[in-house]
Amino acid sequence: MKLVDIYFQLKADVNYIEQELERAIDTQLRDLYLSSTHLLKAGGKRIRPVFVLLGGKWGTYDLDRLKHIAVSLELIHMATLVHDDVVDDADKRRGRETVKAKWDNKVAMYTGDYILARALSTVTKLANPQIHQILSHAIVEMCKGEIEQVRDLHNWEQGFRTYLRRIKRKTALLIAISCQLGAVASEASADLVRRMFRYGYNVGMAFQITDDILDFTGTDKQLGKPAGSDLRQGNITLPALYSATKGANKERFQNWIAQGTLQEHMDEAIELIRRGEGIAVAQSLAARYIERARQELAGLPENQTKKSLLEIASFIGERKF
Template identity: 45%
Template sequence: MSDFNLFSAIEVELGEVERQLTKNIITNIDILYNSSVHLINAGGKRLRPAFALLAARLFNKDINNAIPMAVALELVHMATLVHDDVIDNSVTRRGTITVKKGWGNRVSIYAGNYILARSLSIVAGYNRRDLLDIMADTSMKIVEGEIIQMQSSFNVNTGLKNYLRRIERKTALLISVSCQLGALVSDAPEKYVYDLQRYGYYLGMAFQVTDDILDLIADEEILGKPIGSDIRQGVITLPALYAMHNSKHAKELKVALASSEICNNNTQEIIEMIKDSEGIDYSYYVSQKFARKAQEQLNKLPDVPE
């Protein structure tokens, strides 16, 4: 097994990001503090701050200036997760209870709003209008993506274009912006900022397609939540889209995926029909295609400064 660690060059800075996440929840209201730090304490991959730091590291050896931005990006991501769990009525995330389960809907909404406001406050500390505009615009587009997904729930007539637009707003956008903002705080040349932005976009698309695959085939303990969550919530992902058009179970699948009752009562049967259709293999092919596009963008970037 390879000992390669993508984040080895930024381990110290990532450790500081972890410390700063909790420090930036500044409130004397116990219920707001406890609910806000709950998801932070549950851990996570910290991909968005990591990519911001890596992007900054391409243009400066000292990347301490990028740490507040990395913290802000993770806080935005966490705010969206807290709100998502209310919308989806989720009870577990990252192997522990959700804020929604522990504190209820009202506190969850307030906590998510508070975390988002804290992230914008951190970005404002750079005194750069361009950074704040990007973060605000990103936050608005993420919300638009959630609305698009909500309107598409249990809609078996949704197509590939709708799916790609949803995952772009849901996942790819914030990873793309993480790379973009990391480069900007390091004063990278405009060309490289664009290349990194596109790299993050393609990587984020690959990541979300892979996540949609894992929702059907992963071990629940490793995934940190029950499999089939997308099906139960009426979210039509790429494996299901493929199956509805290329499976001997196509008609049966369309009926099932259009029904909230069937999706919740017969989740495993639906998963088996999707797996039988080669929808998993097709989705893996698509994720690899996005990953190759990300690699192409990466090849345009400079070497890490000595």
């Protein structure tokens, strides 16, 4: 199943959010406009805005309220991508030049700051203090996740819990609050707000674990960047961590790490991870998170919203790009 098919019921509203994203970062300063819209025009899954809209279906659905959250969260996501590409020295994102590559690091950093500022400005149109408390807490946690990733670059002594905590902060939390804030803004019940957060958290964890799998198993065309890019940059994800500490090729990895020669054997290491047990272990864990997400929806009314949430969970668990 394609994501576009799942989105079909929300097509008009998703298109409206897309237009609102463009309006939110519009500026008369041409250079800033070009750099800010560069990533936006590259497209994307827009999964966070869709989760906001679906979360909003559990209460009084009001697109004029939900759009402020949907736009804000997608802009926050975009800002982190622009900044990440500077930190990672990445030249490609979604098959296109990054802002950093097309302009330079300084432009990219200020572009990311501008997009983040526009995100925060957008959400101020909603007066509910709970929304701002949830959002500000999430941004703080996301920053912690980014710092943890920098701290743990090339650190093969990190445990699996460290990895899971990092991806919770870097990825899962923003997806969780997308579902949660949609429900909050629509004044859904407290039980549904909690369920939407937990559903989003579990889907978000599976989303990032699947991303980390695809970084090894996907093609350059599918990924829009070379396979194994995370490991080449020193970002150690679950498939690599398992292969190097518990897999059949553990001894070879440990020798490379101890001798400081892993970079010299990087192509071989990536191939060993691609064919190793770490991929299956990561797939199994992602599947467990997807099942937990499904369980959060158990007992809810059988309607199109529930069906869409279940279908998105299945897509994330099975996606190949």
